[in-house]
Amino acid sequence: MTWVHDLAILTRGAGITAIIAVISTLLGAAIAFIVGVARVEGGPVVARIALFYIEFMRGTPLLVKLFWLYYALPLIGVSLDPFTTGIVGLSLNIGAYGAEVVRGGLQSVPDVQIEAARALNFSRRYTLLHITLPQTVIEMMPAFGNLAVQNLKDTALVSLISIADLTFRAQQLRNITLDSARIYTLTLLGYFVMALVLSAVMRFLEHKARRGAAFPRGMQQ
Amino acid sequence: MNPPLIRFTDVNKRFGPLTVLDRFNFAVQPGEKVTLIGPSGSGKSTVLRILMTLEPFQEGTLTLGDLSYHEPNGRGPFMASDKHLRDLRKNVGMVFQSFNLFPHMSVLRNIVEAPIAVLDMRRDAAEARALELLRLVGLLDKRDQFPSQLSGGQQQRVAIARAMAMRPRVLLFDEPTSALDPQLVGEVLGVIRTLAHEHDLTMLLVTHEMRFAREISDRVCFFAAGRIVEQGTPERIFSSPEQPRTQEFLKSVLTGQG
Numbered sequence: 001m002t003w004v005h006d007l008a009i010l011t012r013g014a015g016i017t018a019i020i021a022v023i024s025t026l027l028g029a030a031i032a033f034i035v036g037v038a039r040v041e042g043g044p045v046v047a048r049i050a051l052f053y054i055e056f057m058r059g060t061p062l063l064v065k066l067f068w069l070y071y072a073l074p075l076i077g078v079s080l081d082p083f084t085t086g087i088v089g090l091s092l093n094i095g096a097y098g099a100e101v102v103r104g105g106l107q108s109v110p111d112v113q114i115e116a117a118r119a120l121n122f123s124r125r126y127t128l129l130h131i132t133l134p135q136t137v138i139e140m141m142p143a144f145g146n147l148a149v150q151n152l153k154d155t156a157l158v159s160l161i162s163i164a165d166l167t168f169r170a171q172q173l174r175n176i177t178l179d180s181a182r183i184y185t186l187t188l189l190g191y192f193v194m195a196l197v198l199s200a201v202m203r204f205l206e207h208k209a210r211r212g213a214a215f216p217r218g219m220q221q
Numbered sequence: 222m223n224p225p226l227i228r229f230t231d232v233n234k235r236f237g238p239l240t241v242l243d244r245f246n247f248a249v250q251p252g253e254k255v256t257l258i259g260p261s262g263s264g265k266s267t268v269l270r271i272l273m274t275l276e277p278f279q280e281g282t283l284t285l286g287d288l289s290y291h292e293p294n295g296r297g298p299f300m301a302s303d304k305h306l307r308d309l310r311k312n313v314g315m316v317f318q319s320f321n322l323f324p325h326m327s328v329l330r331n332i333v334e335a336p337i338a339v340l341d342m343r344r345d346a347a348e349a350r351a352l353e354l355l356r357l358v359g360l361l362d363k364r365d366q367f368p369s370q371l372s373g374g375q376q377q378r379v380a381i382a383r384a385m386a387m388r389p390r391v392l393l394f395d396e397p398t399s400a401l402d403p404q405l406v407g408e409v410l411g412v413i414r415t416l417a418h419e420h421d422l423t424m425l426l427v428t429h430e431m432r433f434a435r436e437i438s439d440r441v442c443f444f445a446a447g448r449i450v451e452q453g454t455p456e457r458i459f460s461s462p463e464q465p466r467t468q469e470f471l472k473s474v475l476t477g478q479g
């Protein structure tokens with residue numbers, strides 16, 4: 001009976017974890033593309049701002065950033081609910097790592113491709129959207145998959161700003177049942193299963209993309 | 222004589238401390254087919270890349286028709302606005318040594334992409350023109366293949382069709398056959414030969430294929446150290462070069478080619 005009861009509570013927490021992970025990963029991906037492109041294509045000022053953002057996010061602990069958003073931001077007049085705070089913190093954080101993936105991908109496209117695009121008089125914007133990004137987006141996917149899993153695990157920290165995610169529920173249950181072994185084992189398994197599903201989804205997307213007409217197997221360059 | 226279509230006047234081009242073009246003067250008539258020959262590092266590619274606006278130059282003037290490459294108040298390394306550079310590029314196409322087809326696009330899309338996106342051509346018109354060009358280069362049956370599925374010679378023929386689809390007034394070839402296996406060179410030269418019959422098309426060709434240069438060019442220019450050392454009709458340059466450096470160069474490449 002307790003098993004069923006515990007599982008039900010943990011599953012509810014896992015649902016919150018999944019929602020937060022998915023939303024922050026998608027927002028993070030959007031940030032990654034904007035900041036990564038800014039880093040490569042932006043003028044000196046824009047590129048430097050993008051670099052600062054990346055370095056700042058990579059150089060500060062996520063937990064402290066979440067606390068800052070949760071406790072310090074309201075002091076300057078912006079208070080967000082815990083859920084929004086968690087999403088914003090996670091997205092900004094993972095977006096910085098993703099931006100480095102996007103930058104690396106864009107820089108891996110040979111210069112001669114950009115020269116060919118220029119010789120055909122494509123605008124810079126068209127070249128980015130239709131020539132360079134499409135050539136590299138598949139190569140970015142494994143790295144994005146890793147980041148998505150990392151982000152999923154990072155969501156555990158939002159339990160500390162009172163979001164009732166999987167970790168939060170686990171703490172609660174353990175405090176009631178005092179059965180650390182069982183609760184934490186189930187919790188670990190919960191994260192592990194979600195990570196497996198996430199990896200499988202990412203691999204499926206990559207596989208689909210590679211088999212798409214635009215990228216025949218054995219494509220070089 | 223007509224006014225030249227292309228005119229370099231005292232152009233200086235440097236890469237850092239290295240001077241690649243040194244008070245370079247060169248003019249090309251509309252419709253003329255000019256071959257540039259010369260030793261490695263003499264600046265032949267640089268001339269084409271400057272014309273394609275892939276490289277800026279520091280001093281001197283370059284004009285194409287009535288457009289100057291530098292704008293009076295132009296800024297940045299090119300001393301011209303993006304819009305001005307794009308106006309220039311409308312006139313010029315380039316075929317690269319390494320083909321540089323877009324690997325994620327089919328052959329047909331490689332050819333129609335720019336006419337549709339840049340010239341605002343309608344898709345059906347662009348495709349009709351692309352198929353015409355594919356027939357010209359003998360690759361009609363490859364329209365739905367991807368570059369990775371083609372031989373080097375086929376890729377280069379597609380690249381030529383792609384450049385021609387933009388209807389350039391000037392077409393630049395930078396060693397279009399140097400990256401090819403010897404048995405594939407002929408098919409690409411065949412296509413270039415066909416284009417050389419187009420009266421209105423101005424062609425600048427850098428090549429080491431001396432026999433081919435002799436056959437298709439109106440004029441051959443021998444380059445050394447960033448200048449044209451000697452130029453003239455192919456007959457004159459190949460049969461009776463006057464400059465010792467030209468003689469030496471021709472001797473080395475012609476014996477090399479057997």
Ligand SMILES: Nc1ncnc2c1ncn2[C@@H]1O[C@H](COP(=O)(O)OP(=O)(O)OP(=O)(O)O)[C@@H](O)[C@H]1O
Pocket residue numbers: 236239241259260261262263264265266267268
């Ligand atoms: N991006 C660059 N940066 C620095 N130096 C360069 C650059 N591009 C070319 N050069 C130098 O400029 C000189 C002329 O180069 P260019 O490519 O025009 O020669 P080329 O006549 O085409 O030679 P090749 O027959 O080898 O292709 C060479 O000394 C080369 O090393």
Ligand SMILES: [Mg+2]
Pocket residue numbers: 265266267395396
């Ligand atoms: Mg060269």
